[in-house]
Amino acid sequence: MEYRIAQLEALGRFLDEKKQDIMEATALDMHKPFFEAYFTDFLLCKNELNDTLNNLCCWMKDEHVDKSLVMQLDSAFIRKDPYGVVLIISPWNYPIHLFLVPLIGAIAAGNCVIVKPSETTKHTEKLVAESLPCYLDKDCYAVVTGAVEESTKLLENKFDYIFFTGSPRVGKIIMTAAAKHLTPLTLELGGKNPCYISDCCDVHNAARRVAWGRFFNAGQTCIAPDYVLCSVEMQEKLIPALRKAITEFYGPNPKESPDFARIVGDKQFRRIQALLCSGRVAIGGQADEKERYIAPTVLADVKPSDPAMQEEIFGPILPIVVVANMDEAIDFINARPRPLALYVFSCDNKVVNHVLERTSSGGFCGNDTLMHVTLTSLPFGGIGNSGLGKYHGKFTFDTFTHYRGCLHRCMGLEAINCPRYPPYNQQKLGLMTTAFEIKRKGMCTLL
Structure with missing residues (x-):
C-alpha cells in the first residue's frame, strides 16, 4: 500500500507541476480553451486521484464472506490481486484525462503499466513521454510513443490486461489481438448518443445544456449528445433557443x-465537413479548413438515411430528427446499437423514467448532458457496440483487480470432513445436505 500511495502521490505532483504545460500543449494541439482543459484534464483527474488516495486502504483489504455451517471455524475471503502488466492505449480528444484516470486505478490495484498516448495530439504526447517517467518508478511504469505500426507491434506482446479507449472499429482490432493471448480487456468506445427532448420541458434550459454538451471541445467528446429526437413543434421552438444559447x-x-x-x-x-450536407443547415455551417474550424452547427429535418446519421459525428454538428412522440423516439433508439450515453429532457419525471426503463445504454442522464461522468461514484462504460467494462472511482480499481477467492481451512477437526469421504451412504448425504444447503428465504418486493 505504501508503494502504491507513493506512486499515486507522484502522479499528483505531475499534475500540479505540469499543469501549465498541459494547458499549453492541449491549446497547441486543439485550440482547447483553458476552462475546458482545466476542467477535464486537470480537475477531474485530481478528483479521481484524491478519491483513490482517500479510499485505497479500504479498497485493498480482504473481503470476508459468508460461510456454510461446516466452515464456520475457517477463513473465507476475497484477496484483491493485481493482474500484472497492463497496457493502456488512450485517444486524442482528452489526451491527459483518458490515460491518467485508468492509470490511477491500475497503479492503485498494484499493476505495472505501459501507457500508449495518442500520436494525433503531438504536443501532449511529447509532454507525457518526456515528463511522466520523471515522476514514476521506471521499473514498473513506461510510456511508449508511435502510430499504428508501433501500436501493432506493442499488441503482439502478451499483456495481463488491456485498457483501450477509441472507436468501435479499432476496438475490434484490439480485441482480436487480446484474444490471441486470452487477455482480459476493457473497451471504452463511442457511438451515436441519442438525446430525446419531450414537448413538456423548459426549452431554453434544455437548449443551453444540449448546446454545452454538444459543442464542448468542439464536439470531440465520446459522450456528447450526437443527435436530437423531438417533435416538429419542439424543433420549431428548439432552433431559436439553440441559436440564442450558441450566441450567448x-x-x-x-x-x-x-x-x-x-x-x-x-x-x-474533412470527414466532419462532409456531414454538413445532411438535412438543412438551421444554425452555423461555416467552415475554414486552414484553421480546422467548423462553426457550432444545427441541422434540422435530418433523415435517418442522411450521412450525419450513419456514423458518430465527433464534431460540432447537432442533427435534429423529427419523431411523432416518445414511443417513436424509444423505437428509434432501440433499433440502433446501444449508445455510450443516452439523454432525456422533460419536466415530467414519468417521461424520463419511461425512457430509462425501456432503453439500454452505457450511461444515462436526465435533464442534462455530460455531467454524469463527473461523479466518481458512478461507473462509466459502454454496452454492446459502445464498449465493454467500466471505470471511474472504485470501479477503476475493480477493473484492474483480480478478485481471488480464498479459503483457509483448519488442519484439525477431521471428523467434520468424514461425511464427504467414500464410501458414500444415505446418512452421509443427509449430513452434507444439512451442512451445505442454502434455503430460499421469503419473497422480496421491489419498491
Missing part, C-alpha cells in the same frame, strides 16, 4: 471566441 456562449462569431476549440486534424476536419 460564443458570441456572434464563434470563430473569434477563445472558448471554442478546433478540430484536431485535417483528416477529421
